Amino acid sequence: MRVIFAGTPDFARVAFERLHAAGFVIPLVLTQPDRPAGRGMKLQASPVKRFALEQGLPVAQPRSLRLDGKYPEDAAAAKAVIDEARADVMVVAAYGLILPQWVLDAPRLGCLNIHASLLPRWRGAAPIHRAIEAGDRETGVTIMQMDAGLDTGDMLLVAPVPIEESDTTGALHDKLAVLGGRLVVEALELAACGGLRPVKQPQAGVTYAHKIDKTEAAIDWSQPAEVIARRIRAFDPFPGASSVLGGETLKLWSAEAVSGPADGREPAGVITAVSPAAVDVRCGRGLLRVTQLQRAGGKRLAVADFLPGFDMKPGMTFVSPSS
Known part of the structure; x- marks a missing residue:
C-alpha cells in the first residue's frame, strides 16, 4: 500500500512512526511549514518533518491546499507531488490544514483521519482537553473516513480508553497517540483486503471541542x-x-x-x-x-x-x- 501521511505535532509523529515500522510505502509526507519557537524564536521543523527527514522521506509543507485560496502556488505544487505519489490512501493526524475536495478524492481509498475522541462526541480541534474538562469517564480514538465536514465522516474503527482521575491532557494525549498508531495500522490492513465496514455517525450526542484559547x-x-x-x-x-x-x-x-x-x-x-x-x-x-x-x-x-x-x-x- 502506498500511503501519504499528513500530520504535524507529536500526536501525529507517533502514528507516523508506527506506519513506517509496519512497512507501508510512504511516497510523500505533508506537514505544516516550520514555525518560530523557543527563546530565540528560531524556525523549528515539526516532529513529523523531523522523523520524515531522518528516514529520508520526501516532505511537502504547503501553507494551503486550496487552489483558489491565498496561496494558490503552494496548493498547485502540493497537487503536483500528491498526484505523483499515486497513493492508495492518505492518513491524516492533527495536520492543521483543511483538506479541500480535490485532496479527499486524490487517493484511491480517500483520506483516513485519526481522531482523538469517540465520535460524534468532541468533533473539532481540542477533543482531549474538552473531554477532561467536561468530566467524561472515557474517551478514545476513532479512525474516520474523511469528508468535507468537520469530523463528520463515516467511522471505520473505534477504541475506547478510560479517563483516570489523575489524567492530564499531556498524559491522556500520550495514551491516545499510541492507540491511534495501532488502530490506523489495523485499519489499513483491513482496507487492503476490503475488510473495512463504514458506519455512519449517529445524529445524537454531537459536541464540538473548540480550540483552546x-x-x-x-x-x-x-x-x-x-x-x-x-x-x-x-x-x-x-x-x-x-x-x-x-x-x-x-x-x-x-x-x-x-x-x-x-x-x-x-x-x-x-x-x-x-x-x-x-x-x-x-x-x-x-x-x-x-x-x-x-x-x-x-x-x-x-x-x-x-x-x-x-x-x-x-x-x-x-x-x-x-x-
Missing part, C-alpha cells in the same frame, strides 16, 4: 472545586491554569477537590490553610487542595519547595478573572 487559563474561583480541578488537568501542559496572588500571576499544575468546612465561611479564592503538603483554597463550592505551583519564569514546584520562595498565608486571596 489562552484566555481560558484564568481560574474562576466562584466555580465548584471539582470543576476547577478538572480544568487544571485539562490545561496541562497548555495553556496552564493561572490566577493572581499578591499581584503575581501563578500557574497551578496539580490540585484536587476536597471536602472541608461548610461553604460560605470565606469568599471564593481565599486561602484557608497552608502546609508543606498543600494549599487549600475556598471555591464557589468546596475546597481546592493545590499541590504544585509555578511562578513566572520559574519551574513547576511541589508546595514544600514553592513556599520558601513565596510568602503565602491563610487569608490571602487569589483573584478571579472578574475581580
Whole structure:
C-alpha cells in the first residue's frame, strides 16, 4: 500500500512512526511549514518533518491546499507531488490544514483521519482537553473516513480508553497517540483486503471541542472545586491554569477537590490553610487542595519547595478573572 501521511505535532509523529515500522510505502509526507519557537524564536521543523527527514522521506509543507485560496502556488505544487505519489490512501493526524475536495478524492481509498475522541462526541480541534474538562469517564480514538465536514465522516474503527482521575491532557494525549498508531495500522490492513465496514455517525450526542484559547487559563474561583480541578488537568501542559496572588500571576499544575468546612465561611479564592503538603483554597463550592505551583519564569514546584520562595498565608486571596 502506498500511503501519504499528513500530520504535524507529536500526536501525529507517533502514528507516523508506527506506519513506517509496519512497512507501508510512504511516497510523500505533508506537514505544516516550520514555525518560530523557543527563546530565540528560531524556525523549528515539526516532529513529523523531523522523523520524515531522518528516514529520508520526501516532505511537502504547503501553507494551503486550496487552489483558489491565498496561496494558490503552494496548493498547485502540493497537487503536483500528491498526484505523483499515486497513493492508495492518505492518513491524516492533527495536520492543521483543511483538506479541500480535490485532496479527499486524490487517493484511491480517500483520506483516513485519526481522531482523538469517540465520535460524534468532541468533533473539532481540542477533543482531549474538552473531554477532561467536561468530566467524561472515557474517551478514545476513532479512525474516520474523511469528508468535507468537520469530523463528520463515516467511522471505520473505534477504541475506547478510560479517563483516570489523575489524567492530564499531556498524559491522556500520550495514551491516545499510541492507540491511534495501532488502530490506523489495523485499519489499513483491513482496507487492503476490503475488510473495512463504514458506519455512519449517529445524529445524537454531537459536541464540538473548540480550540483552546489562552484566555481560558484564568481560574474562576466562584466555580465548584471539582470543576476547577478538572480544568487544571485539562490545561496541562497548555495553556496552564493561572490566577493572581499578591499581584503575581501563578500557574497551578496539580490540585484536587476536597471536602472541608461548610461553604460560605470565606469568599471564593481565599486561602484557608497552608502546609508543606498543600494549599487549600475556598471555591464557589468546596475546597481546592493545590499541590504544585509555578511562578513566572520559574519551574513547576511541589508546595514544600514553592513556599520558601513565596510568602503565602491563610487569608490571602487569589483573584478571579472578574475581580
